[in-house]
Amino acid sequence: MNKPDATEQSARETEETGVPGFRTWRRIYVFVFAFFVLVVALLTLFSRWFA
Amino acid sequence: MNAFDWIVLLVTMIGIAAYGAWHTRHTNHLDTYLKGSQTTRWGTIGISVMATQASAITFLSIPGQGFESGIGFVQNYFGLPLALIIVCAVFLPIYRKLGVYTAYEFLGQRFDAKTRLLGAGLFLLQRGLAAGVTIYAPAIILATVLGWRLDLTIIGTGLLVIIYTVTGGSEAVSLTQKWQMGIIFGGMITAFLILLARLPAGLGFSGAAHIAGAMGKLQAVDFSLNPDRRYTLWTGLFGGLFLSLSYFGTDQSQVQRYIGGAALREGRLGLMFNALLKIPMQFSILLLGALLFVFYQFQPAPVFYNRVEWQQHATGSNAATFHALEAKNAALHAVKQEKIRDWLEARKHANAVNEPAARAAMLEAEAATEAVRDEARTALTAADPLAKTKDSDYVFIGFILDQLPHGIIGLLIAVMIAAALGSKSGELNALGTTTTIDLWRHFRPLAAHDEARNVRAAKWFTAFWGFVAIAFALFAGFAENLIEAINIIGSIFYGVVLGIFLVAFFLKHVGGTAVFWAAITAQALIFALYLLRHRFPALDISYLWYNLIGCAACVVLSLMLQTMLPGKTTRITAT
Numbered sequence: 144m145n146k147p148d149a150t151e152q153s154a155r156e157t158e159e160t161g162v163p164g165f166r167t168w169r170r171i172y173v174f175v176f177a178f179f180v181l182v183v184a185l186l187t188l189f190s191r192w193f194a
Numbered sequence: 195m196n197a198f199d200w201i202v203l204l205v206t207m208i209g210i211a212a213y214g215a216w217h218t219r220h221t222n223h224l225d226t227y228l229k230g231s232q233t234t235r236w237g238t239i240g241i242s243v244m245a246t247q248a249s250a251i252t253f254l255s256i257p258g259q260g261f262e263s264g265i266g267f268v269q270n271y272f273g274l275p276l277a278l279i280i281v282c283a284v285f286l287p288i289y290r291k292l293g294v295y296t297a298y299e300f301l302g303q304r305f306d307a308k309t310r311l312l313g314a315g316l317f318l319l320q321r322g323l324a325a326g327v328t329i330y331a332p333a334i335i336l337a338t339v340l341g342w343r344l345d346l347t348i349i350g351t352g353l354l355v356i357i358y359t360v361t362g363g364s365e366a367v368s369l370t371q372k373w374q375m376g377i378i379f380g381g382m383i384t385a386f387l388i389l390l391a392r393l394p395a396g397l398g399f400s401g402a403a404h405i406a407g408a409m410g411k412l413q414a415v416d417f418s419l420n421p422d423r424r425y426t427l428w429t430g431l432f433g434g435l436f437l438s439l440s441y442f443g444t445d446q447s448q449v450q451r452y453i454g455g456a457a458l459r460e461g462r463l464g465l466m467f468n469a470l471l472k473i474p475m476q477f478s479i480l481l482l483g484a485l486l487f488v489f490y491q492f493q494p495a496p497v498f499y500n501r502v503e504w505q506q507h508a509t510g511s512n513a514a515t516f517h518a519l520e521a522k523n524a525a526l527h528a529v530k531q532e533k534i535r536d537w538l539e540a541r542k543h544a545n546a547v548n549e550p551a552a553r554a555a556m557l558e559a560e561a562a563t564e565a566v567r568d569e570a571r572t573a574l575t576a577a578d579p580l581a582k583t584k585d586s587d588y589v590f591i592g593f594i595l596d597q598l599p600h601g602i603i604g605l606l607i608a609v610m611i612a613a614a615l616g617s618k619s620g621e622l623n624a625l626g627t628t629t630t631i632d633l634w635r636h637f638r639p640l641a642a643h644d645e646a647r648n649v650r651a652a653k654w655f656t657a658f659w660g661f662v663a664i665a666f667a668l669f670a671g672f673a674e675n676l677i678e679a680i681n682i683i684g685s686i687f688y689g690v691v692l693g694i695f696l697v698a699f700f701l702k703h704v705g706g707t708a709v710f711w712a713a714i715t716a717q718a719l720i721f722a723l724y725l726l727r728h729r730f731p732a733l734d735i736s737y738l739w740y741n742l743i744g745c746a747a748c749v750v751l752s753l754m755l756q757t758m759l760p761g762k763t764t765r766i767t768a769t
């Protein structure tokens with residue numbers, strides 16, 4: 144069974160995000176984490192506002 | 195349901211299945227059949243990941259959870275974004291680098307054949323069990339409220355999903371899931387808007403949310419450290435993290451959704467799409483349930499929402515008791531409505547003196563109606579010890595049938611069935627793939643070179659698991675709270691499987707024999723905890739903790755055993 148040329152493919156793919164404003168995957172992860180923290184904070188505020 | 199509803203339902207469901215099967219009918223390459231098209235982009239992968247996780251139970255049971263217990267269940271998903279970041283950064287690059295078809299193939303390369311078989315075996319066992327629930331859960335509810343035959347509902351939905359999943363494999367699964375999710379989003383948004391429009395005049399979203407909040411239904415985040423509480427920020431963060439990491443990182447039904455695609459980037463962005471949207475999506479579904487609770491405060495509310503179950507037992511010698519409970523509920527419900535209006539009035543005028551008293555009176559009235567609902571459950575059990583006493587799964591479907599216009603009813607039933615088919619197809623695809631790659635090819639290594647034979651085997655195994663799921667759904671009885679049943683089954687196995695993978699990724703000096711016996715011991719420990727929980731109350735903990743305990747036990751025991759059983763190790767890294 145032919146498998147893709149894994150090493151070349153992996154090296155090429157590792158850091159390219161193709162997302163404007165996010166040059167590295169690390170930045171995307173930080174953004175997703177920050178969004179999660181914001182969502183939890185908003186949910187907490189939502190609970191308190193309507194309590 | 196009238197003819198218009200049936201047309202909407204059948205055209206959407208059969209149309210999507212037929213389109214998926216027709217479009218992928220010539221799929222005969224193993225890569226495409228097992229991983230999907232090589233040109234798949236991140237949007238399709240993201241939707242496919244979401245559709246595989248969101249079964250019909252998500253749309254039937256979760257509004258019921260919001261109705262009954264409030265929106266605190268959303269905390270169950272707090273670990274998910276963190277888990278997906280770890281999967282993107284660590285798991286996915288290695289899977290793609292090795293070009294594996296299944297997550298367990300990686301275990302074979304990292305450890306040895308027995309550990310690969312153990313991982314694949316645990317997956318087949320737990321996912322095979324859950325597959326029965328996935329097909330049974332919507333069928334029992336739809337059959338009950340719509341008067342359909344349960345066996346025909348199970349067989350009909352089961353055969354439909356088998357046809358297109360077997361025909362087109364992973365490509366058909368992704369293709370159909372995209373359309374199914376379109377139906378699901380369209381239907382749920384429509385239901386939400388109609389619910390808002392049906393709230394009493396002048397109340398609006400804000401008024402309804404204030405009523406729900408005052409009645410304790412909008413407590414989204416609970417910071418309590420009490421281990422007896424099932425859903426808190428901490429169980430969600432830690433238990434949920436391990437559950438999600440195991441599900442997305444090691445469960446083939448998810449791994450298969452994102453290891454294909456045009457490039458690593460597509461899989462990563464598809465997962466990040468889910469990391470961003472999953473919590474807001476679950477929150478919206480739970481909020482729908484909480485707003486349904488408010489809606490029924492201003493409508494004649496039944497004492498028991500599974501009306502078919504109630505009517506079945508409200509006959510003969512029980513009739514008087516049941517009718518008395520209905521009358522008592524109606525009277526207390528009217529009192530509660532009055533108290534709610536009093537509280538709204540006091541709140542509107544910002545009356546600091548009257549508002550607390552009005553709120554207390556409202557909560558007292560709510561407690562009184564809840565007490566009658568408890569009496570109703572007791573009466574049901576007295577009439578029939580086998581009666582189903584949990585009715586929250588029937589709240590949303592009852593609203594759909596009673597309150598929505600024809601055509602929209604058909605669309606919402608299509609939502610439930612589309613969700614069932616979407617998750618089922620992902621599961622069958624994964625079960626068929628794992629059986630082919632990790633079992634069949636393992637025991638028939640010479641067959642690995644015959645691509646056409648591999649595809650044929652994958653099709654047969656996919657069909658086999660489809661029929662196993664149908665048989666299981668037809669002949670097994672399940673826990674009443676269906677979504678929890680699936681999560682409990684998952685939590686019993688997931689922690690240990692995750693432990694094996696964490697050792698594989700992060701503890702490079704640990705070998706196959708150590709992790710194998712550590713995993714066996716850890717799984718036995720989790721079984722013991724689960725089976726002894728009623729006998730020893732101290733062991734009766736939230737099932738989410740099984741993920742953490744199973745994983746930790748596997749990792750720690752692996753380290754200990756490795757010191758006694760030095761073995762061969764392999765280094766596999768993403769870079």
